[in-house]
Amino acid sequence: MASSSSSPRNSNKYDVFLSFRGEDTRDNFTSHLYSALCQNNIETFIDNDLKRGDEISQSLLDTIEASTISIIIFSERYASSGWCLDELLKILECKHDYGQIVIPVFYRVDPSHVRKQTGNFGDFFSKLEERFPEKMQRWRNALTEAANLSGFDSHVIRGGHLDASYTELTHKAIKYAQGVPLALKVLGRHLCGRSKEEWESAMRKLEIIPHVEIQEVLKISYDSLDDSQKNVFLDIACFLEGEHRDVVISFFDASGFEAKIELSVLEGKSLITCLDNQIRMHDLLRDMGREIVRKESIDHPGKRSRLWYHKDICEVLKKNKNRINSA
Numbered sequence: 626m627a628s629s630s631s632s633p634r635n636s637n638k639y640d641v642f643l644s645f646r647g648e649d650t651r652d653n654f655t656s657h658l659y660s661a662l663c664q665n666n667i668e669t670f671i672d673n674d675l676k677r678g679d680e681i682s683q684s685l686l687d688t689i690e691a692s693t694i695s696i697i698i699f700s701e702r703y704a705s706s707g708w709c710l711d712e713l714l715k716i717l718e719c720k721h722d723y724g725q726i727v728i729p730v731f732y733r734v735d736p737s738h739v740r741k742q743t744g745n746f747g748d749f750f751s752k753l754e755e756r757f758p759e760k761m762q763r764w765r766n767a768l769t770e771a772a773n774l775s776g777f778d779s780h781v782i783r784g785g786h787l788d789a790s791y792t793e794l795t796h797k798a799i800k801y802a803q804g805v806p807l808a809l810k811v812l813g814r815h816l817c818g819r820s821k822e823e824w825e826s827a828m829r830k831l832e833i834i835p836h837v838e839i840q841e842v843l844k845i846s847y848d849s850l851d852d853s854q855k856n857v858f859l860d861i862a863c864f865l866e867g868e869h870r871d872v873v874i875s876f877f878d879a880s881g882f883e884a885k886i887e888l889s890v891l892e893g894k895s896l897i898t899c900l901d902n903q904i905r906m907h908d909l910l911r912d913m914g915r916e917i918v919r920k921e922s923i924d925h926p927g928k929r930s931r932l933w934y935h936k937d938i939c940e941v942l943k944k945n946k947n948r949i950n951s952a
Contacts, residue, residue, distance in 0.1 A: 641669040642692035644712045649700035654732050681711040689715045694726040699739050704750035710764045717767055724900035729771050740772035840913045846894050857887040862914025863933045866906045873904045
């Protein structure tokens, strides 16, 4: 476990941190998922301390911060634990501050019950009111935010149960989607109810070519943007992915955009992240943005709003030169 005196963000000690309510899932779903991740050489942290106090330890907070991905396994009694809820607060803090990937899994609980704190999930949560009145609103906000991230629920897990033989394939799907909530949902819908052989076949295909349906569903987020936000998104996809945040802001401010506002909107929709002051965009989203530009004029690159591929640029320059010479 990471020491509180170390620099967790620089250590990247774990690939995955598992947040779960032990009495609900430790001996079934969580243990199967943990085993599958470890068998695939994914460094995964699981807290096997059965006796937890009310206060979460600093070393555990550091471990969350030192993880690349957090998987939150929401179960019926998850919100009965102040410890779990404090883990959730830290996980979302790391998402906001460092771009940590957060993947919620809804185990035998409706995502809307987590989002609104209703049903049996809400009943267990309300019992904490007397002991932690000062924390309740922060926990409510965190539960709502995490549930809105979407993720794996009944789209993948029929009847609240995922067979152990599917856990490795589930991990591959998560790895392919790299934490994009809409991509995870599309993969879930596509694979729900299919045989193990069909899962394996789909994963092999996904490794070779992009899943068209994923790009189409991701485009839903893009289509919800206004024109300025769309232009900022496309410029990042074509030219600015990986650039320092200050450089990107200066570029867009000089172009007449309200850069900080536009970037904030894109971050809020998980279309970009800011990690170590670099503007990052998921490969699937970058490819989607470039495909949008390519379709502006499939056969005539010179009619597109943006050019980034060197062969297209050379072709356009060559045609323009020939046109000038023949004039």
